[in-house]
Each structure stands twice: as structure tokens, then as C-alpha cells.
Amino acid sequence: xxxxxxxxxxxxxxxxxxxxxxxxxxxxxxxxxxxxxxxxxxxxxxxxxxxxxxxxxxxxxxxxxxxxxxxxxxxxxxxxxxxxxxx
Numbered sequence: 001x002x003x004x005x006x007x008x009x010x011x012x013x014x015x016x017x018x019x020x021x022x023x024x025x026x027x028x029x030x031x032x033x034x035x036x037x038x039x040x041x042x043x044x045x046x047x048x049x050x051x052x053x054x055x056x057x058x059x060x061x062x063x064x065x066x067x068x069x070x071x072x073x074x075x076x077x078x079x080x081x082x083x084x085x086x087x
Contacts, residue, residue, distance in 0.1 A: 008049030009042070017042045023068060027075075041065075
């Protein structure tokens with residue numbers, strides 16, 4: 001399997017990476033960087049692609065998702081509070 005081949009990932013992991021990538025692009029990150037960060041996040045949370053064998057399941061670490069969600073919520077609060085101020 002060549003480097004960069006995403007065939008070893010589940011459909012759920014692919015959807016997660018796509019969603020994370022969109023979030024980075026909304027924040028102004030380039031397409032290439034956003035894709036790299038998205039897959040790095042998926043790898044960190046799930047431990048990489050499909051794993052076969054008994055006892056391979058591990059609880060995922062969702063700290064990256066929580067961090068990104070907090071950043072997005074914080075930035076949306078800033079923009080909404082600026083627009084509601086009156087002079």
C-alpha cells in the first residue's frame with residue numbers, strides 16, 4: 001500500500017477527517033494543511049486505520065475534538081458580540 005493511501009480507514013474515520021478538514025478551512029487554513037491536520041487528528045483519536053484481531057479495541061481519545069469545538073465556539077461568540085454592540 002503506497003504512502004497516503006486511505007484504504008485502511010473505516011468509512012466513519014473518513015467522514016470524521018472530512019468534517020475536521022472543513023472546520024480547519026473555515027478558519028483560514030490552506031487545503032493541503034487542513035487535510036494533513038485532519039488525518040493527524042483522526043490518527044490521534046482512533047489510533048489509525050482498521051485493526052484486525054481480538055482485543056484490539058481501545059477507547060478513543062477525543063481531546064482534540066473538544067479543543068477544536070471550544071475554539072470554534074469561542075470565535076463565534078466574539079463575532080456575534082461585536083455585531084450586537086451599538087455606538
